[in-house]
Structure formats: C-alpha cells, structure tokens
Amino acid sequence: MVAPVKARPTTDTHFGFREVPLADKQALVDDVFQRVARRYDLMNDLMTGGLHRAWKDDLVTAINPPRGAQPFRLLDVAGGTGDIAFRTVEAGGAGTRVTVVDINPDMLAVGRERSAARHHDDAVAFVESNAEALPFADRSYDAYSIAFGIRNVPRIEAALAEAYRVLKPGGRFVCLEFSVVDVPVLDRLYELYSFNVLPALGRVVADAPDAYRYLVESIRRFPRPQLFADMIAATGFRRVSFRPMSGGIVALHSGWRL
Numbered sequence: 001m002v003a004p005v006k007a008r009p010t011t012d013t014h015f016g017f018r019e020v021p022l023a024d025k026q027a028l029v030d031d032v033f034q035r036v037a038r039r040y041d042l043m044n045d046l047m048t049g050g051l052h053r054a055w056k057d058d059l060v061t062a063i064n065p066p067r068g069a070q071p072f073r074l075l076d077v078a079g080g081t082g083d084i085a086f087r088t089v090e091a092g093g094a095g096t097r098v099t100v101v102d103i104n105p106d107m108l109a110v111g112r113e114r115s116a117a118r119h120h121d122d123a124v125a126f127v128e129s130n131a132e133a134l135p136f137a138d139r140s141y142d143a144y145s146i147a148f149g150i151r152n153v154p155r156i157e158a159a160l161a162e163a164y165r166v167l168k169p170g171g172r173f174v175c176l177e178f179s180v181v182d183v184p185v186l187d188r189l190y191e192l193y194s195f196n197v198l199p200a201l202g203r204v205v206a207d208a209p210d211a212y213r214y215l216v217e218s219i220r221r222f223p224r225p226q227l228f229a230d231m232i233a234a235t236g237f238r239r240v241s242f243r244p245m246s247g248g249i250v251a252l253h254s255g256w257r258l
C-alpha cells in the first residue's frame, strides 16, 4: 500500500533566507556549486569531521557492486567530483562501470581530474545533465545512486521518475541525504553548529558563507524521511525503506524497481 504523499510547494522554494520562484532555484544552486567546486572536497571533510566518508561507505555497501567480472552499471546522479563513483569502482570487480551525472560543469571538471589521477578513466564516465531529464535509455542501469544531491534538485518527483525509468527491473535506487536530528541535546548542538560554524567555515575556506547558509536551509526544507520514503514509493519503487545514521544527521533511503 502506497501512503498518500503530502502536497509540496511547486511555485516557490526557499533559497538561503529568500523565497524564490521554483524556476529560479536551479540557477542559484548552480552558482553555489560553481563557486565552491575547487574547495568542495576539502569542505566536505571539514564540515562533517570526515564522517561523510563513513556515510558514503554505507551507500556503496547498499549499491553492492559485484566483486566478479560480471557487468554492473551504476548511474551516480548529482555525482559532483566523483566520490561515490570512485568508491564503487574500487569496491567492485572488473565489470563495474559508473556514469557520473551532474548539472554543473565545474564540479564535473574536478571529477574528471580526480578520475584521471586515480586511473579510473576506463571505468568512470562523466556526463553533464539534469537529474530531471536524463539522456539515457529506459531500463539501462543496474543501480541508481544520489548522494547529497536530491535536495538541490528543484523538482524532486521528476528526478525520482527518471531514476525509475532508467533502472532495469530488479535495479536498486539508493539515496544518501541530510535528514532530521531527533536525539535530545544532539539536536540543539546540531542547530548551533549549522547556523554558526558551517557558514563561518564556508567564509574562511571557500569564501562563500551564503553558499553554506543555503546548504543549511536546504536541509531544513527537505521532506522528513518518512515523507521522502512515501514519495519514492509513489514513484513506483517497491520495498522502500530508510535508515537514519549518526543520530539522524543523514538518512539512507532505498527502493527497488521490480
């Protein structure tokens, strides 16, 4: 039984502390990642105290690339500088291939450089595209991942529908995203950290305090984990589940195209 999905705003979205038309959100998101692309990986480590590495390891465990030589194709959407792709290729066998999709050419440029430095050129491809309209055939991938990306996409339902379309029957959708901290005391500390430490880090390291204020606000605006699970199920995915990690700082959602 698919739970009804609560209506979400389709005309306006919140950007930083401004309401902006939904149609303008993508341009503003693109500006954020264009400005931080070169410092993005350093910021990830500083912002999460390295925790993003453990969260991403859990995502790759869920992707579960085969260790043998059988073909396995992952589509990593909003893949940015390639972290999930590299981890998946390094965990998988000789048949593992990853296509990284991102809307931002600056993030992809950093990803291509990192891929060449790691000698992953044969296994990882980079494609500039919008998650809402993917340039791939129906039923062409074994798995679809999106890490810290879906909350940046203006039309989440469109991205989910595209994920479903490009997955083969039997394919898995996995999503890692910031979530809701629901542990007493930790929630207050997280709030203080989010609104004070993060923008300060953004200012010092990436010269982009607004960008990191946007990050915090976009996390607060993202649907709560059960509602997001309902949205995934409403797309047609089955056996939808989610698992909060690190006290709810992030959640790992999963669903299957059956």
Ligand SMILES: C[S@@+](CC[C@H](N)C(=O)[O-])C[C@H]1O[C@@H](n2cnc3c(N)ncnc32)[C@H](O)[C@@H]1O
Residues within 6 Å of the ligand: 026, 029, 030, 033, 077, 078, 079, 080, 081, 082, 083, 084, 101, 102, 103, 104, 107, 129, 130, 131, 132, 146, 147, 148, 149, 152, 153, 154
């Ligand atoms: C926070 S980064 C995540 C990068 C990477 N997945 C990681 O975990 O390190 C978010 C990425 O989403 C991308 N993005 C934003 N809107 C997008 C869209 N509509 N389609 C595809 N990518 C998008 C941004 O360009 C950015 O690279």
